[in-house]
Amino acid sequence: MKRRISVTIVAALLAPGVTLSACSRGEGGAVGPSGAQKASSWVRPPMIDGVTRDGAVLVVRGAADPNARVVLRAPDVAAVAVNADGAGRFELRLPPLHGDVRLTPEVQVGEDAAVSPETLVVIQGGAGPVALIAAGQPTLRLDGSGVLNAVDSDGSTLIASGPAGSKPPVVMIGGVQANVVQAARGQWRAMVGRSGAVGVAVDGQSFAYPGDADGGGFSIARAGQGWRIIWPVAPGGHQSAWLPDRVAR
Numbered sequence: 445m446k447r448r449i450s451v452t453i454v455a456a457l458l459a460p461g462v463t464l465s466a467c468s469r470g471e472g473g474a475v476g477p478s479g480a481q482k483a484s485s486w487v488r489p490p491m492i493d494g495v496t497r498d499g500a501v502l503v504v505r506g507a508a509d510p511n512a513r514v515v516l517r518a519p520d521v522a523a524v525a526v527n528a529d530g531a532g533r534f535e536l537r538l539p540p541l542h543g544d545v546r547l548t549p550e551v552q553v554g555e556d557a558a559v560s561p562e563t564l565v566v567i568q569g570g571a572g573p574v575a576l577i578a579a580g581q582p583t584l585r586l587d588g589s590g591v592l593n594a595v596d597s598d599g600s601t602l603i604a605s606g607p608a609g610s611k612p613p614v615v616m617i618g619g620v621q622a623n624v625v626q627a628a629r630g631q632w633r634a635m636v637g638r639s640g641a642v643g644v645a646v647d648g649q650s651f652a653y654p655g656d657a658d659g660g661g662f663s664i665a666r667a668g669q670g671w672r673i674i675w676p677v678a679p680g681g682h683q684s685a686w687l688p689d690r691v692a693r
Contacts, residue, residue, distance in 0.1 A: 490508040596685045617643075
């Protein structure tokens with residue numbers, strides 16, 4: 445049975461007493477035992493909630509348990525780690541990236557690790573979209589702003605999503621108004637039972653969704669006026685996310 449996209453995105457639970465206050469940067473550097481934490485029977489994975497650019501460096505921000513050791517790992521890229529502050533906020537500064545990079549967030553406690561179900565995808569070293577993807581979950585876009593962030597599909601269902609405002613946007617998919625619901629992490633979602641190429645309009649701004657594709661493995665490529673990420677989903681399924689180009693204003 446193929447795993448279907450859920451209408452709710454994975455969200456980490458805030459531990460009692462944790463507040464999302466302004467971040468004071470922890471001590472970063474190469475990954476290694478922190479020596480300051482005891483192993484716990486339950487460790488919360490980190491939750492990334494923002495990415496900004498500082499010159500050639502991408503700054504990744506998020507929340508974890510207070511004083512947790514947060515690590516970002518990627519193939520062919522040196523792992524980067526930092527300690528969250530006492531409120532659980534963390535800030536990781538990535539080295540200059542080249543090409544398309546997938547990073548796995550985790551919290552490290554001694555020999556144990558709590559790995560996030562989400563993967564941070566950086567396209568074209570950050571010159572393209574930056575997004576969080578997860579099997580069965582709608583994609584969370586982290587770069588810039590626009591009325592439409594992503595269109596996800598598993599081959600039978602399509603979910604459009606974007607940043608929530610003071611009132612729900614008017615979303616048209618294939619010329620038919622879609623039902624828009626408020627979702628987690630400041631997003632709206634609109635879901636329909638289709639996957640082919642179709643026009644999507646959000647508050648009058650039109651996008652040409654190029655449709656779903658199954659590449660048989662992980663891939664990133666241009667698709668129409670945007671980027672399409674495809675990744676395998678067990679057992680034997682796939683998911684794709686189309687990220688439209690940001691329109692300069």
